[in-house]
Amino acid sequence: MFIINCPYCGEREQSEFKAGGEAHIVRPKQPTELSDDQWAEYLFMRKNIKGVQFERWVHVHGCRKWFNVVRDTSNDMIKAVYKMGEKPPSI
Template sequence: MFIINCPFCGEREQSEFKAGGEAHIVRPKQPTELSDDQWAEYLFMRKNIKGVQFERWNHAHGCRKWFNMVRDTSNDKIKAVYKMGEKPPVE
């Protein structure tokens, strides 16, 4: 079980959080102008990387804030956490 450093609350047990999938997938501003394929790309396609991955997490049983996290999925090491809207850290 990880310890996650919530950008708003500090370090908390993983059980307080909910994972929300891949980060930085922006909802298209004009969905109606997209082809089926383009919309499907947004809707269904996720990378699921073995290694360093950018993810969304929600402090569901805490401040309820969503934030982003950089995690190495091969060893669960958390490299960084940052607020929504902030730029992802560069390696």
Template sequence: MILINCPYCGEREQSEFTNGGEAHVVRPKDPDSLSDKEWGQYVFFRSNPKGIFYERWVHTHGCKKWFNAVRDTSTDTILKIYKLSDRRPEISEFQTTLKSPSGEPIVGSGNFAVKK
């Protein structure tokens, strides 16, 4: 059982939440000026890193509020949760906590999401 700490309600079971995909995806300011390919890139394509990932969550069976989380996709560990109005945390805040699923160092583990 994974617990998620809703910034409004506190710690609850993951089953109360819904993942909303990648966070901080900015909608184009002038969608009419985009080509179909560019619009398709915005609508359908998201990053899928192994490692640090910024994502949106909603407390579906609770307060129904959206928030952001930083999760290490290689270990399924939530590293930080913050409100939409809060500053996006820098990736450097989490680099010391990164480990591959087998516990090996990040360098050489095939983790391309983390730049040196």
């Protein structure tokens, strides 16, 4: 069980959070203009990296805010956390 540094609340146990999958996948502004393949790309395709991955997490049993986490999925080490809308750190 790891510890996540919520950008709003500080360090908390992992059990207070919920993972929300890969980060920086923007919902298309005009879905109707997309082909089936383009829409499927948004809907289904995820990288699922072994290594450093940019992810969304929500402090579900806390402030209920969504934010981004940079986590090494091979050893669960968290490299950075940053708020929604902020620029991802270069890692």
